[in-house]
Amino acid sequence: MWGGRRQRPGPSGVEELRARRREREAALRRARRQEQLLSKRLLREDSAAEHGEGEAEPAPDPLSEDEALELLRGLQRGSEDRRSCLGRLRRALRHRESQQRFVRLDGSIRTLVGLFTGSLGELQLGAARCLHELSCGDPPVAEACLPFTPYLLTYLAGHSLELTELCLYTLGNLVVESQAVRRQLLLQGIIPVLASCSQSPHEAVLEGVGYVLSQLLQAKEAPMEIIPLVLSSALPQQMLRRLQGGLGAGAGAAVEFAWCLHYITCSHTANRELLALGALPALTELLLHLATDIPPEAPEGLELLVSPVLRSLSSLLAEPAGAEGQLQDHRLLVALFLLLQSFHQQQPFVVQEGLWLLNNLTAEEPFFCSALLCLDLLPALLQLLPCSQMASLLVLTVLCNVAGQGPAYCQQLHQQQALPLLLPTLLLPDPSLVGQCLELLHLLFLHWPEAAEDFVRQGGHQALERHQSSPELQERAGALLGMLGTPLAACSP
Template identity: 70%
Template sequence: MWGRRLRRAGRGAGRGAEELRARRREREAALRRARRQEQLVSKRLLRDDAAEDGARDGAEVVPGPLSEDEVLQLLRGVQRGSEDRKRCLGRLRWALRDKDTQHKFVRLEGSIRTLTGLFTSSLAELQMEAARCLHELSHSSEPGVAEACLPLTSYLLTYLSGHSVEFTELCLYTLGNLVVESEAVRKQLLPQGIIAVLASCIQSPHEAVLEGLGYVLSQLLQAKEAPAEIIPLVLASALPQHMLRLLCAPSTGLGAAVEFAWCLHYIICSPAGTEALLALGAMPALASLLLSLASEVPQDGSEVPQDGSEVPQDVPEGLELLVCPVLRCLGNLLAEESSCEVQIQDERLLITLFLILQCFLPQHPFIVQEGLWLLNNLTADEPFFCAALLSLDLLPALLQLLPCFPMTTVLALRVLCNVAEKGPEYCQQLHQPALPLLLPTLALPDPEPVGHCLELLHLLFLHCPEATSDFVRMGGPQALERHRSSPELQERAEALLAMLPPPPPPARSPCPALS
């Protein structure tokens, strides 16, 4: 079927290009769905070195698995109103690192009630130690342990408005850990007003609190019920505009900015979220942020490194952690039809992208993939960026990415197809620098990049007939012949062979002179 379409395209260029564009858009829609469904759920554990020393004091046999009697002894120790209670709490926290000990503890009658009493104590030191015990429990991977902590959720929310930054931070990360494993915990927190509490908390001036808040919100936004139950509540609050403001503020620390960027990404995964963020000006704000981040990348004018060298030392540590979700947010915003009216036409975005690609390849290839994904969506339906890619002489840098990594090859070919789709003028500028690099791509064992390569060749042959002669001169027909036996590629290879000019007749030897 594909081959017949190609042959028809040879007779009707407009219709063939449109069919190829439709096929590619279908595949890209599937990729966008897959990308949006990627989950980055994780748990965080806050541990204070000074507190650890106190917890280990006199507890050499801990944190190995404790017997039920030993767990009961620790529980009784924290129940007694003696001066030794804080030390017993420290030992209990150390013991609760063990999975079996966690189960034994939550099964003991009155254990959570005892911790709740200490957690709500007016004695700050006991309250903090009890909070650390709860935090260790929240890190358990067992839903049963998280659900045992259900009675504590309302107190955790209440204490988010406390005056101690350390205590507030601990409560935030405990909440974030609890909502991951247990739907029951999430169902209880929503009616308790967790979204409103977070909207109030985001006005805190403390970096640690903002980062912890972003962690809780990112965990909530990844829940299976988030599109129907959580994202509408978030959109109805002031959280989105505050996150955008803080994300783009130079004073916001890297940790909080990373969390907010991922939160925005999860909101964009919802159609209603995309529309709301576009209305808030997310597109220009994130584009401006990306330009700002690129200004921190060294600009030495060198080519994209191919030798495994490391990222330059003067790149801020952890910058890639923020660049990644910002690229993904922009790429997915551009993927929506509703974003077409607010799409930004700024050549600096292309320069920024290639600076980022140059900086982070090959140490962080995932950044290159995200950058190429954004570049693909910038060039998909917009001649402005296709023309800018060529006029800014960025094509050589893009072609350098073809042989780097399998996914990089596929995405780079997608971008090249986007450019070639724009017609003869674009193909004229593409075919000479790109054609020699397509022959090695045709030799790859993976049918996916080969398939994209065949599509690019079709567009070049369609809009730039002289490319067929160059392709034949480079030995291209032999490269295509290898794919005639492939079920996935056979029709496309045969269709391209049919578009090539016939080989020149063999040169004849001169006739001998007649005597």
């Protein structure tokens, strides 16, 4: 708590300020957490185009019991009509009811496994497409596909690009709903197989590898059971290598691998290992590359790459080892503000991610606090205040980081006209924003008393008095009014 009229807090007061800031940042991190981006993907459009089928072709009605049995018998008879039966079955399996009826039939999965592992390429692809449809089903349907998993992993090393891609996305779909499937795949060696596939020269295969890995890394058991296996493989090095190539190496794979790194870093179980592998400079170079090449209007979809890169950098810098080894490169600040300028209109959530990174860069780091002021980036930062409630809170937190560096920094904040933009914040009804603004004012008045005099001249005294009746803010507002006692007397006639 702040003392009544003290203008210079002792050591305990400073520690309380730091503790309050740490608590507030922890609350901000909790508020920032979003739902995981688990999803299932279908390659249906690709196979439809290959067979001359229209993308808008309506799916047939769900299979009845008799129709499902008839299709199964057609596949089992060994007739030359099996290719046609597989096509009809694939279209029918777009319905959940048809999936459930088919997998309940005795011998249905065994028959598909036989066709999938056979020597006839067309039938193998047809069975793979049927399995791909089943992989998007409910958990019981996914678990019915367990007999396929060793063959799916085996065929990832095959020569058919289409079959490899189908196997990857089928595996990615299967791991979503069932922990039993994930455990079986881990025992069957999915991580080493993915590491081998990550060396493929084909963009489609790399994107599929990233998709499977991102699904695995979002599992609840990932921190303890999956991430250690990933770190012991060559996958982290491969991901960082692909990201260093930027969009030139393929946008799809870069996006998937960036999200993979985010899921690893946000688990807080492997960040030291990633730092040792050079993740910080690799991601920094990627951010610099993106900011340099970005057009005046950010292309659609670029935020899907920028967002996980910003998040991963924020998480790595939050580690003590990350703060020690971070690159003191002012270009990173310039790149960050270029990206914020490009995204703040259409993709405001990217602004929040960028501000989180800026907060972690400036927290107890004089280099970036000084660079923010010397590069004249403060006006651009202050322009982000009205973007959103979270953005405003983060901007104020960054300003607190700067002001906490001492008198010289507070003098520059004062000279660059930060006060006039803070006064409207004091009139807002949001206690969290006002509270953060009060903390910033406390640091400014503490280190640069001239700011307090200017604050009084601009009517700030009355703005503080508004909060003396607020249970959440009255003590801090009263402490600030106490600090204003001497400047107020000096300014009175």
